[in-house]
Every structure is written in C-alpha cells, then in structure tokens.
Amino acid sequence: MNTVAPDRESAEWLRDLQGNGGAREHAIARLHALLLRVARGEASRRRATLPDRAIEDVDDLCVQAASDALMAVLAKLATYRGAARFTTWAYKFAIFETSTRLRRHAWRQRKVELDDTIWDRLPDAAPPVLQRLENDQLIVALHRAIDDHLTERQRLVFQSVTMDDVPIDVLAERLGTSRGAIYKTLHDARGKLRRALVEAGHGARVS
Amino acid sequence: MTESDLERLLGSADPDPGCDHSGELMDAYCELMARGEPLSDRFAEFLTHIANCTACREDTESLLAVLREQARSGTG
Numbered sequence: 001m002n003t004v005a006p007d008r009e010s011a012e013w014l015r016d017l018q019g020n021g022g023a024r025e026h027a028i029a030r031l032h033a034l035l036l037r038v039a040r041g042e043a044s045r046r047r048a049t050l051p052d053r054a055i056e057d058v059d060d061l062c063v064q065a066a067s068d069a070l071m072a073v074l075a076k077l078a079t080y081r082g083a084a085r086f087t088t089w090a091y092k093f094a095i096f097e098t099s100t101r102l103r104r105h106a107w108r109q110r111k112v113e114l115d116d117t118i119w120d121r122l123p124d125a126a127p128p129v130l131q132r133l134e135n136d137q138l139i140v141a142l143h144r145a146i147d148d149h150l151t152e153r154q155r156l157v158f159q160s161v162t163m164d165d166v167p168i169d170v171l172a173e174r175l176g177t178s179r180g181a182i183y184k185t186l187h188d189a190r191g192k193l194r195r196a197l198v199e200a201g202h203g204a205r206v207s
Numbered sequence: 208m209t210e211s212d213l214e215r216l217l218g219s220a221d222p223d224p225g226c227d228h229s230g231e232l233m234d235a236y237c238e239l240m241a242r243g244e245p246l247s248d249r250f251a252e253f254l255t256h257i258a259n260c261t262a263c264r265e266d267t268e269s270l271l272a273v274l275r276e277q278a279r280s281g282t283g
Binding site for chain 1 (some may be wrong): 214215216217218221223225226229230232233234235237238240261262263265266269270272273274276283
C-alpha cells in the first residue's frame, strides 16, 4: 500500500508514540483511553448478541481488548501508511480485539463439530439455509460435492460457517489458527464446490 | 434454492484477497464512507471480501459506526 503524508494530528500521534519520556507515556495513556472507549462502544452494539451469562464479563473483556489493541498498535506503528487518520487506523485494532473476544465468549459453552445429520433432518430442524433448499437438485449435487471434494477440515469450516452460523473467530480459536487462515480454508472450499457444481451441470446457477 | 442462499453458501466468485489484505483497507474505506465520498476501483476486492466474510463485514460496520458517532458528537 502506498504511503501518504499523514494529517497534522496523525503526525503528532506518531511523533509522540515514537518518541521517549513523558510525551510518549502521555500519548500511550490517551490512546489507551480512546481504545477502551471504542471497545466499550463495540460491546454495547453487540450486547443483544450475547447470552445473559456473558454480560457480566463484558467490561473485563473490553479492558483486555483495549490493552491488546494498544500493544498491537505500538508493535505495528511502522506499518501505518497514512491512508486514514491515525486514530481510525488504531480503532480498527480495538474493534478486532473486542469483536473477536465477544464472539468467542458468546460461543464458550457451545460445541463446534462436524454434523452429517444436518442433511437428513426434518425441514424444521435443519439449518434455515438448508430448509429453503428442499427438493432441489442443486442441494443433492452440493451434498455430493462436499463429500467428494472437500477435506474433513474444509467440510468442518464450510458447514460450520455457512450452515451453522459459527463465527469464523470461534473456529479460529477452536482450531488453533487465525481468522485469515480459516477464511482461506472457507474460500478454497467454496471454490472447489463451485467448480464441482459447474461440472455437474449447474453452471448457470453458480457462475 | 434462491440466489441469496447460494451466495451465502458459496460466496462470490469475484477476486477476494482475504481477511488480512482487506483489513489493511478497512480504515480508509470507512473514512470515505463516513464522509460520503465515492469509492475508487481499488476497493472492489475489499467489497467482495466483506460480502463474503461476516466477521470482517461486522468489524467494518462497527468501525464506520464509531466514525459516524464521532462525527455526530463532534469528537472525531
């Protein structure tokens, strides 16, 4: 990405955070306060998605998220290119740290596992996206393509994300990897399925 | 099968650079959106990614909400 000369306020943030002594300490404290405010705002927006048991832990999660976001910002200062204001760039880390924690917290007591029975369940017990596919030749071809073309890990990721609505950050935690790596697995699985469906004569629907 | 069901299962076939590369554009995208400015072609793949990836889409919406709230309150 190209480097752009930062605006005056962003340049001041960089100067203070890259400096030494009191100015740096003051800038770090100011930045932490901003990141904590963003983290709490994100938690507030996501409150409805959290189970009741998770609510009391939310502020602790926000404090942890703000601290980890601050560490990430300081570690990646040299990668800031000025494409957006410094604070916007920094908020991105707070959003990521907070949303990831909240998704994982909401799923803490739920299992994530490969469930082949979803294809055979009665319509009202299948995932909604499958309920709408009843009696469709495409669903038969899709099921076959999943069985024939995907690895077990790809099947787990594809089914969990697209049918069971498991957040990608939850899968990343359970499988010991990153959001980006899980997304690549999903992306590769989708590509294989798309190609298999085209070969099975469903190209007009999937291209 | 509706087209939206299919899109949800298979995503878009358009080029998608993934979470890490898209994350690098998220802040610039949100600032342009918050200011109501037009997007250049360099955001095309980013837009495909946030259509395909729920987590990155939600994070983008959250960052945009922060910027809009700051603009409303005059703290941005």
